[in-house]
Amino acid sequence: MQRGIRAAALLTSVSLALAGCAGGDEGTGEGGDDGQVTLRFAWWGVDSRHAMTEEMIDLFEEQNPDITVETEPGTWDAYWDALATKAATGEMPDVVQTVDPYVLEYGRNGQLADLTQFGDVLDLSPYGEAILTDSSEDGKVWGVPGGLTTYSVWTNPDVVEEAGLEMPDDDTWSWEDYAELTTEVPEAVPDAVGSGQMSFYAEPFTLFARQHGEQLWSDDGGLGFSKETLVEWWEYVADLTESGGMLSPERSIEENTHDGDAFARGEMAFKPGWATQLGQVGALNDEVDLQLLRMPGEDGAEARGDWVKPSMHYSIAESSEHKEAAARLIDFIVNSPEAGAILGADRGLPPNPEVLAEIQGDLGVADQKAAAYLAERLAEPENPRPLPPEGASEINAIFLRLSQEVLYGNLSPDAAADQLIAETEAAIG
């Protein structure tokens, strides 16, 4: 059984011995003699985020002369494979930016440190249980939220008005209302689009299922929704796409993987998206008083559909030799207003209410709207979400692929639902 694996290990070590350089100092083992510690910190993002983060780190190093931080900025599409490769060799950076459900996957596999062990050094008291849901299990906390966000409908009131429509009341609008409104937009304004594509991500469906009293995952680690709900969802989306209310699959794919967003160009009325990312549409914010509306169907639903979640987390590698220093760095990032002032809402709104209050006045117009919207959502009673099981991250790719099959008419919603359930169950098996 294990012999083969041992043989592989042996082979590797033989190779190393042949190379004459086995054994080793990895260069990160700074001696503790002078108390100087070097941390490695990895995150993903674009150049603007890298610049902000480097600035924040300079400030941290200034205040903590005993710690040097080596930065490892990366891009999203290459982040998780590089991190896994490092984890495989016990070479994970000390502090890593993570996201659900990877944070659970790494935590469950013993790669991340339990953050409750640091007491005052890393203050977790500002974060309620609900906020830590995505990153904790069995009393262990593997990640501190680096930002909060929630799902919403970005709305361009100018397009709504141009189509001769009333702005909807998002406290009461139903899915039928949404379908009617979005279908009327292109009928009135031929160049405009009613709604962004809703079915390329699992979140809108998750919200829909929760409104039906279901969940994406069940408490015992299986699927938490019924086939009927999924079929209903795909039928809704397919009908809306067919009637012209929702962006066609072709254009949605282009916008998904490439640039040139119809909403950012001011040609789309409604686009479901994360509230805190409204700022990404850029210049449009200066021209139009964009609104954040609630997703439809909350009124009269069996349970609350939307939820507030961390947009990402900060975690500490279990393999780190300087966990305490790493905890100090994370505490600085999430709990100090100075760091908050530099980072702004780039990674989502600061989850620490004190930090948020401190910097709110300095946020850009879109982020201020997001903050107000998020405050309303946080004030409402929670509908807690069961944790995703191992292998859960595969559902996003499966969902995207089968949604496209449905929208291109290759599969009926019914057949696609069967397939999604079978594939997902195999993945989490």
Added chain:
Amino acid sequence: MAVVEEFRHLRDARGTRGPRRRRTDAERKEERAAWSFLFPWFVGMVLITLGPMIASLVLSFTDYNLLREPSWVGVENYERMLGDARLHKSLGVTFTYVLVGVPLQLATALFLAMVLNRGLKGLAFYRSVYYLPSLLGGSVAIAVLWKQLFGVNGLINQVLGFFGVTGPGWISNPETALGTLVLLHVWTFGSSMVIFLAGLRQIPDMYYEASAIDGAGRWRQFRSITIPLLTPVIFFNLVLQIINAFQSFTQAFVVSGGTGGPVDSTLFYTLYLYQRGFTDYQMGYASAMAWLLLLIIGAFTAINFLVSKYWVHYDD
């Protein structure tokens, strides 16, 4: 083709030097010299290629998520490949890409190599310009350039619109997406073109002169001189391009944003392998997939060598 010759040569070498015969001093000296020349290559082969290769073979019999120690599962990964519909789909995509893309690319490369062979001023510049697309290769910029050409509102559709035709979103339609990647492959014909140019250079002018005296036209010269004499080079390009095309990854990764979509229509085998290994963290399964790919490429290369006897012409 030298490879075939090489194999013939190697076989003969084995035949003439039976294991029983005592080797002479000169032979032993040559053997020692050979090893001194080969030493760096051999070290690299063992350490950097063979070691990891065997490690991946072993991993292919394990369940390994990179985060935990691997655990032995026997042939489970290989059994799973039999029933994996996406794997079969990715094989279909890859075969289509190889069987359509490689011949088209080689034909384009050959045609342009003949045009750019000789007789015009400024050929160096033209060649460099025609090589430019290959320099861009798998750059991130390709994604947006390809959308600019093949998007719903891309250049192709604007031209079609001029003639009153409404084109689809070429890169986002499952029917046509793979076709745009084949075109991308054809577009980066530079390296093959360079090798063809070299091959054309080798054909002695006297052949053409002789046939011109016999009154042969350009087309007949092409068919009866250029092509036959070029078959060794065509073969060389074919072998290497097939190997390369089976391993194509970056183009599909960049253009589809890593998904292989829409609906897996551009799911290259290596892209699926990458998704399994590095997105889903199933390195055991990914390793098994790699070994299947190695077998497939090996089989194609072997068939290529076998068939080459019937169409590749050698001078000697």
Added chain:
Amino acid sequence: MTTDVKNTGSVVAPRRAPGESLRQGRRRRGGVRKVLQHALLVVVGVLMIYPLLWMLVGSFKPNDLIFLSPGLIPEEITLEHYTNGWNGLTYPFGRYILNSAIIVLGALIGNLVSCTTAAYAFARLSFRAKPVLFSAMLLTLMLPIHVLIVPQYIMFTSIGWVNTFLPLIVPKFLAVDAFFVFLMVQFFRGIPRELEEAARIDGAGYWRTFLQVMLPLTVPALATTAIFTFIWTWSDFYTQLVFLTKPETQTVSVALRNFVDATSESNWGALFAMSVVTLIPLFVVFLVGQRFLVKGIATTGLK
């Protein structure tokens, strides 16, 4: 160099400059035909590199205008993408160019030294393990990198090489690029044996024969190897991404990705501008080197 060959009377490569032809004199036809040919080459060339031209033009357009028109005439010209792109990342872009250049240089020397010697052994010397080793060499051409990378990473980590340029350079000194070994083998086979034998009769050892007789004859093939190594190493992405994670060690192909991100706003203008900047050295190298390239392969005797 090649004069040696001429003196011995054997012709290794047709010594003719590109554009020259024995047939040229006989076939000289009116200038009209030439002009037509040039026109055709220019038109096809422009079509072929339209996406690149569009990128070039886009790098001079303000961000909000880049995607508005497919045309090649910019309505408004700005250099801001070049200044922003050059200074927009953690380090000035020159740093990444320098890193890439160091790796390219190392890889270049490595390939030239190691692939040549290995190829000479395969092409000219007989030894018992040759059939097995030669097949093994061909086999390494067929391996997908993505699966080797994890064991390789484990190995390079345990000897502390990650985040240095060593994992990208040292393997080249160990001739892991089988393509070039193969290419050089073909080349050596094209060189007449008599030259070597003459040297051997004069009492030269294998290494002296290789260094003094064979190497000077391989200059065109060395140029081929150098140019392909330059181009492929310069644009290689994956291994550089995995082995170099610190910003100060990153290379151009990795740094370029920082302008684009699926999860937030991409800076296309800066990406285009810096893509143009990184393409320039490649284009120049190819423009200068293509003479050798064509010559180099022509003499490898690909048959």
